[in-house]
Amino acid sequence: MSVNDSYRRKILKKNLPRIFQYIILFVAVVIVIIPIVMLIFGALKTRGEFMTRPYTLPIPPNWENFARVLKMPGFWSMLLNSFLVMLATTSGVIIICSMAAFPLSRMKFRGQNLIFNFLTLGLMFPITLAILPVYLMVRQMGLTDNLWGVILIQTAFQLSIGIVILCGFFRSVPSELQDASYIDGCNAFSFFWRILLPLSRPALAAVGALTMVTSWNDLLVPLVLLNSDSLWTLPLGTMQFQGQYGVNLALIAAFVILSAVPAVIFYLFAERQIISGLTAGAIKG
């Protein structure tokens, strides 16, 4: 009996911190999830239910709000605009960053460090701080109220982080590979295209995923540059929608959830790439 007891105490003593850990972590999980769950509950209720019993489970679920949002032509055009901007920005960032990172990491030339430092200036001058100067420039070029303006700006301000990540990765490719390819008759360009880029797929994916998230969620650039509602992207449209339907919280909740769905799905599929992009960018930058 007493042996058994002390044994049990020992096990408990050993596992107690672990149990505590789990309790704390689960409390944190609940705190993180509650806002999202509440939003989903709200969206699945009628306007009346939302007023009378806002925190109960939405039984029976009411899909009306979602249907109403999905029937709005505005929602689909925002989705399409966001998608186009994201796609163009991401391709631009991947192409331009990998091009720039190649000579910066695999060749030697005068002024190399200077150019690298110059190209990482964007880390110190984030778009939020530089938005007015950038707006004035875009206006001079006549690219306001044009998705190209948004794409160009998002691309320009995502370059620094992309170059930092890709330079870090390119440098880790053994130089013997480059020598061997030169002996086999490659020139700089074919080494880049046929060997370096295929090897760097994980790093390119990380840069791509990071850019996609940043572009998809960006409010400021579209807010400043776009006027016509036919060009609005999802974050901008969501904000305007909230202003317009401010009282109908259930409908707003449905709109917000639907605009979050693409990002969440993408996150669940590309979590690893997003995370490695973020950590590589942060730690090397």
Next chain:
Amino acid sequence: MKKNSFGQNVQTLPRMTNPVRRHQDRMAIMIFLLPALALFLIFLVYPIFQSVYYSLFSWKGFGPAVDFIGLDNFKRILTDRIFLKAVGNGLLIVVFSLIIQLPLALALALMIGRSLRGRAFFRTIFFMPYILSEVITGIMWMILYNPNPNRGFINAILTLIPGIKAIPWLGNTSTVLMAIFVVLTWKFFGFHMLLYLAGLQNIPPEIEEAALIDGVNNRQMITYITIPLIGSTIRTSIYLSVLGSLQVFALVWIMTKGGPVNASEVMSTYMYRFSFVRFQLGYGSAVAVVMLLISLLFSLAYLRLVRQTDYLN
């Protein structure tokens, strides 16, 4: 003479350079760098210099800037109570982030550690808010903060305690900044936790095993071994947190527009209001210049400090 990794002297051949090849290389380098440099010059460097110029004018944004007023805009900025309030709010957000958000992220990262069962699950959940846009986050929390307990979940919980009345979190000058800080923490702690997890991943397990054999307890392990070993990650995360606090815009703009009575004003909302609502573009440019200077000075100070620390180590 060079030495190879065995310490033997080896002869290095002088590089054969043929002028045609070198010329080709130089061309290739130019072509590869050109798009990035062009975008950067056009959309970052030139606009900033242009804003420095405009900041010396009183300019409404139409026609050329002609009303030269020298440094008056800067004098106005530095004496404007609302701007100083915005700076103060920014500093408060920085301080709160450093003493609450980052330690919280670190504690959670240490708990999750390298091998906790369910590690991937916790990571996925804690990082989720970072993926949601600031617009979505802002609207979601506005509903949660609703002063009516029948609509806002937070007040519903609060009013369960007898004797406590609902608080208009975002409508009260004394609570609004804290309320926004809670949202910022909710959204961004996962990012810092992720950095710490990556840092922890890089600690060689042998070091911790050796310490265990030497009989250190949990607390000693964390304070004397784990935290010093992820020092550089912590420094990075502090830097990003401060820089991020400078950039808070969308959340504040959506939830409060800097109000009520400027109680939640931050520099970026201040600049946005003067530039894009009141169209005082000369003054807005001056504000942008001040913000960029702050960011630059902070970054340079950080780089210097970190280089020094790394050098000392």
